[in-house]
Amino acid sequence: MSVKGQIGRRDFIRAAAALGIGGGIWKTAAREPGSMVWQLDPQQCVQCGRCATHCVLNPSAVKCVHSYPICGYCDLCGGYLQPGAKKRDTGAENELCPVSAITRTFIEPPFFQYTIDEDLCVGCAKCVKGCGLFGNGSLYLQIKQDLCVHCNECAIARACPAEAFQRIPAEQAYLLKTRPEGGPAQT
Amino acid sequence: MTVRNKTGKPIPAWVWGVATVIAIGVVVLLASKDWRRDPPQSFRYEVAQYERVDPSRVLFEEREPITPDVPGLTALATSPEGRIYAAGTNAVVVYGLDGREIARHAINGSPTCLAVTADGEILLGMTDHVEVLHADGKPKARWPSLGERAHLTSIAANGEDIYAADAGNRVVVRFDREGNVVQHIGKADASKGIPGFVVPSPYFDVTFDNTGTFWAVNPGRHGLESYRSSGALISAWYRPSIEAEGFSGCCNPSHVAFRSDGSLVTTEKGLARVKLYSVDQKLVGFVAQPATFHDSPMGAFSCKLETPLVDLAVDSKDRVLVLDANKNAIRIFEEKASE
Numbered sequence: 055m056s057v058k059g060q061i062g063r064r065d066f067i068r069a070a071a072a073l074g075i076g077g078g079i080w081k082t083a084a085r086e087p088g089s090m091v092w093q094l095d096p097q098q099c100v101q102c103g104r105c106a107t108h109c110v111l112n113p114s115a116v117k118c119v120h121s122y123p124i125c126g127y128c129d130l131c132g133g134y135l136q137p138g139a140k141k142r143d144t145g146a147e148n149e150l151c152p153v154s155a156i157t158r159t160f161i162e163p164p165f166f167q168y169t170i171d172e173d174l175c176v177g178c179a180k181c182v183k184g185c186g187l188f189g190n191g192s193l194y195l196q197i198k199q200d201l202c203v204h205c206n207e208c209a210i211a212r213a214c215p216a217e218a219f220q221r222i223p224a225e226q227a228y229l230l231k232t233r234p235e236g237g238p239a240q241t
Numbered sequence: 242m243t244v245r246n247k248t249g250k251p252i253p254a255w256v257w258g259v260a261t262v263i264a265i266g267v268v269v270l271l272a273s274k275d276w277r278r279d280p281p282q283s284f285r286y287e288v289a290q291y292e293r294v295d296p297s298r299v300l301f302e303e304r305e306p307i308t309p310d311v312p313g314l315t316a317l318a319t320s321p322e323g324r325i326y327a328a329g330t331n332a333v334v335v336y337g338l339d340g341r342e343i344a345r346h347a348i349n350g351s352p353t354c355l356a357v358t359a360d361g362e363i364l365l366g367m368t369d370h371v372e373v374l375h376a377d378g379k380p381k382a383r384w385p386s387l388g389e390r391a392h393l394t395s396i397a398a399n400g401e402d403i404y405a406a407d408a409g410n411r412v413v414v415r416f417d418r419e420g421n422v423v424q425h426i427g428k429a430d431a432s433k434g435i436p437g438f439v440v441p442s443p444y445f446d447v448t449f450d451n452t453g454t455f456w457a458v459n460p461g462r463h464g465l466e467s468y469r470s471s472g473a474l475i476s477a478w479y480r481p482s483i484e485a486e487g488f489s490g491c492c493n494p495s496h497v498a499f500r501s502d503g504s505l506v507t508t509e510k511g512l513a514r515v516k517l518y519s520v521d522q523k524l525v526g527f528v529a530q531p532a533t534f535h536d537s538p539m540g541a542f543s544c545k546l547e548t549p550l551v552d553l554a555v556d557s558k559d560r561v562l563v564l565d566a567n568k569n570a571i572r573i574f575e576e577k578a579s580e
Contacts, residue, residue: 103280126441128461128491130481132511137288137483152283164439164461170575176474178284188511189358213253 090185090207090221093229096194098218100181101186105195108213109177115201116177116210118155119171123233124192127165132180132188134158134168150184172198191231199227291483294530298485300517301528301561301574308396308570309334309342311368316355316366316552317564317571323557326363327564327571328352333363333378334570338558346378353443354552356396356403358418366393368407371420384420395446395496399453402470406457408445411438413457415470426472427457435474436462441491444510446553450499460492478522485516486524496553498561506561510548515563515574528561528574535567 061069094105094116099224105116129142134156139148155174159167170193177195185193211219222229251304311329318326323341325336330351335344346363347418354366361376373381387393392409403416404426415424429437438445439461446458454475456467464479483489494507503520506528513535515528534549552564561574 102287103284107280108277126461126491127351130463130489130491132490137286137291137489150286161346163410178280180284183286187286190491209277 079215081086089224091150091197091199091204091227092202092211092219093197093219093222094195095218095220095229096196099179099182099195100125100171100216101183101195102215103180104213104215105210106175106176106178108210110164110205110209111201111203113175114177114210115197115203116195117172117175117197117198117201118179118181118193119230120168120170121192121194121231122167124190124231126190126192127161127167128189129166130163131158131166131168131185133185133193134166135184137184151181152178156181168193178213194231195228199224220228288483288512291485292531294514294527294532298526299528299530300526302575303529303533304560304573304575305340306565306568306570306572307336307340308568309336312567312569313351314551314564314566314569314571316352317353317554317562318357319554319556319562320357320361321359321557323569325562326355326357327557328355328365328375329569331363333374338556340573346374348372348374353393354396355404356398358398358403364398364403365394365398368392369409371396371403371405371416373420373430382420384416387414387422392443394443395448397447397449397455399449399455402455403456404447406445406447407428407438408443409456411440411445413438413468415472424470424472426468427459427466433474435476436466444492444495446494446496448497448499450505451501451503451574456497457495457497458497460495463488463493465494465497480522483512485514485527493576495548495550498553498555500555502559506553506555508548508550508553508563510550513548515550515553515561529563529572531574534565537580544579 105115109115134150135142135148136150141148152172153176155171157169157171161167178193182193182195185191208219277356309327311332311334314327314329318330323338326336331348333346333348334342337343348365349573350367352365353368356364363374363494365372370386371384375381387407390409391573393405394408395406399420405414407414413426414422414427415426417423427435427438429435440457441461444460448456450456454467456465459466462479463481464477466477467475469475480487488509490496490511493509495510496508497504505518513531517525517528519525549565549567550563556560556562562571565572
């Protein structure tokens with residue numbers, strides 16, 4: 055029996071047990087040095103859309119990321135605008151992204167900055183294909199490690215037609231795109 | 242314990258066997274097929290309607306291509322007397338109009354662009370500087386670097402003037418024949434009505450038309466601008482559109498070349514179209530449609546996003562030459578005989 059304001063022996067044992075079990079779970083879930091995580095190689099990705107539909111999470115742990123040094127900050131952006139967009143503006147009918155996860159911000163004529171809203175992005179890669187075909191390929195997919203639940207056998211990797219998923223060291227965690235050596239400077 | 246049916250009789254072993262087989266079958270069926278749905282149509286990037294070209298609008302037909310024995314072809318040029326020059330990794334190869342190899346010159350590196358002067362000197366854009374070869378392929382000069390940001394994507398020669406497109410600095414550099422920088426052309430200047438080049442990626446072409454007027458592509462504005470050698474803007478036209486009449490994406494047209502009648506041939510990245518425009522900038526028709534260069538570039542399982550159209554030239558017979566990276570070949574297109 056505990057006196058009010060003091061921790062009794064039974065409460066102490068309960069708290070210690072909870073702490074031990076919680077710590078054990080955290081220890082199991084946390085990525086230890088030397089462990090491997092799943093990641094998507096953007097050079098192999100074929101933008102099939104299965105990252106959006108085959109992840110065990112909904113929405114998917116795969117998100118579009120943006121390499122600003124590669125981006126051309128184009129007005130007529132293949133990753134933001136529908137191929138046949140009547141106008142180059144933020145009208146919903148002109149947007150390529152099915153969930154409006156890309157924000158277009160005017161910088162100076164004729165340049166615009168594009169930002170991905172990760173909370174909205176479903177990882178469908180529609181913008182990745184548009185950017186790769188008509189632009190510089192600055193938009194690409196990555197598994198967000200803070201969202202990924204690290205399945206032993208990644209459900210998307212099983213469905214990926216290009217075998218673009220691979221296990222990489224947890225310390226590396228991402229396969230980022232960088233500006234090609236000798237490529238022209240962007241704004 | 243024996244399991245019995247309602248009448249109290251034990252269930253026969255064969256029933257258990259059939260039930261077991263059915264259960265195993267169901268498990269195998271469920272495990273062997275991926276029951277998750279495929280991505281819906283709204284997740285697919287669709288440009289097929291813009292890839293389709295009415296065959297009656299294709300005005301050229303393909304001839305036997307030239308397949309240089311040089312890896313990684315990057316640049317193409319023609320000379321007034323009809324020679325065809327192709328540059329790739331560590332080599333420049335020269336062909337006659339009949340496609341037979343005339344000469345082969347060893348170089349160091351992979352040129353980003355190539356031009357030939359009227360007297361046969363070969364100008365190689367080497368990312369940040371120009372190297373000059375004598376007509377016989379012997380090295381003549383290496384011009385100074387244009388700086389760390391420089392990225393030469395096109396070079397054109399006309400008489401004593403050499404023009405090089407620098408995508409990194411978004412400017413055209415005019416040289417004399419000795420390699421001295423004479424003029425920078427195309428820097429934004431509102432007082433002179435010069436809009437400035439918008440070059441999001443290394444697709445920035447320059448050329449001369451049949452009258453000797455200098456033209457530069459402004460790829461981010463989806464058109465062309467003509468300039469005097471003094472740097473004064475003469476005229477400009479832009480066609481931003483994914484429709485056949487226009488140019489789409491970040492940087493198109495990717496390459497241009499004029500024919501002897503003043504008509505303009507263009508290539509594009511994204512949609513690998515080769516088109517022909519009249520002197521008054523109206524679309525005449527197609528030299529080649531996207532399907533000519535790859536079967537299904539927009540297919541769901543294609544990771545080939547880079548354009549296969551690496552360079553473009555028109556030869557002395559007004560044939561259109563396209564450097565195809567996928568086939569590492571010079572594709573040749575000749576205008577169909579009029580009926």
